[in-house]
Amino acid sequence: MFDPSDPPVPSRRSAANGLVIREVRCRSLLNTCDIGDYSFNCYVGCSHNCGYCYARFMQRFHPHEEPWGTFVDVKVNAVQALSRQLRRLEPGSVFTCSACDGWQPLEREYRLTRECCRLLLDAGFQLTVLTKSNLVLRDLDVFKGREVCVGVTITTPDESWARIWEPGASAVAARCEVLKQARAAGLETAVMFGPLLPGISDTDEALARLFRLAREARVGRIWTDGLNLRSGVWPSVQQVLRQHRPELLEQYRQILFEPAFRREYRRHLKQRIAKARRNMWR
Numbered sequence: 001m002f003d004p005s006d007p008p009v010p011s012r013r014s015a016a017n018g019l020v021i022r023e024v025r026c027r028s029l030l031n032t033c034d035i036g037d038y039s040f041n042c043y044v045g046c047s048h049n050c051g052y053c054y055a056r057f058m059q060r061f062h063p064h065e066e067p068w069g070t071f072v073d074v075k076v077n078a079v080q081a082l083s084r085q086l087r088r089l090e091p092g093s094v095f096t097c098s099a100c101d102g103w104q105p106l107e108r109e110y111r112l113t114r115e116c117c118r119l120l121l122d123a124g125f126q127l128t129v130l131t132k133s134n135l136v137l138r139d140l141d142v143f144k145g146r147e148v149c150v151g152v153t154i155t156t157p158d159e160s161w162a163r164i165w166e167p168g169a170s171a172v173a174a175r176c177e178v179l180k181q182a183r184a185a186g187l188e189t190a191v192m193f194g195p196l197l198p199g200i201s202d203t204d205e206a207l208a209r210l211f212r213l214a215r216e217a218r219v220g221r222i223w224t225d226g227l228n229l230r231s232g233v234w235p236s237v238q239q240v241l242r243q244h245r246p247e248l249l250e251q252y253r254q255i256l257f258e259p260a261f262r263r264e265y266r267r268h269l270k271q272r273i274a275k276a277r278r279n280m281w282r
């Protein structure tokens with residue numbers, strides 16, 4: 001049941017950049033999650049529009065005629081829905097966000113992720129934030145003094161590759177700044193290096209640069225992830241490669257579709273990551 005205090009019914013509008021925005025309502029917000037006890041997403045869709053985005057699977061549950069990355073549904077009653085759920089839930093750990101970036105540009109206007117984080121923290125939940133946006137710095141005042149780990153994802157240390165693969169996200173330098181400021185605010189910090197892009201950000205040189213960034217930001221935790229074949233990423237990965245690095249297409253195809261090749265690739269990648277991690281303090 002919707003609460004009478006919920007905001008009005010769905011509407012639709014388009015931003016100047018062609019993004020299709022719909023205001024929708026949700027029945028509940030917090031879901032159980034593999035990464036923490038719970039996760040939440042105030043938006044369906046993500047205008048960061050990363051070429052490798054795994055969250056495309058959301059289109060199976062929320063079909064849209066627009067391609068992934070070009071629409072965002074805004075759950076305008078997210079705060080009210082969460083508030084109702086919190087009346088009957090025990091506090092636990094919350095990962096935000098699992099299927100969108102909670103600090104994508106629309107959040108500047110809607111402030112839903114911010115208010116949901118505030119509600120959760122007031123109710124005694126712990127938060128792990130993962131974003132590619134420096135808009136999260138706006139919310140350090142909400143996080144300060146609470147059990148919050150502020151994490152950013154960095155796929156490549158190279159700004160020009162980041163713009164190609166993650167056209168809507170903040171620059172790499174801005175994401176590093178998030179780590180520095182969160183740490184200065186006394187918060188735990190983390191960085192996710194992933195998905196590491198074969199031939200682009202999985203090389204010894206790129207890994208060394210990534211770990212150097214982590215060292216400079218004095219980040220608390222470092223996670224890594226290889227490229228996975230999840231939720232139909234291949235067509236969009238192919239599209240980016242065709243345009244910018246066609247010679248890598250065959251290698252990506254083998255990693256994604258040939259299990260033996262993938263096992264061997266991941267074994268080598270693990271070794272290269274371990275080496276970069278060992279060398280980061282030298």
Ligand code: SF4
Nearest residue numbers: 046048049050053100
């Ligand atoms: S920031 Fe995350 S959810 Fe958004 S498009 Fe990129 S990978 Fe997908």
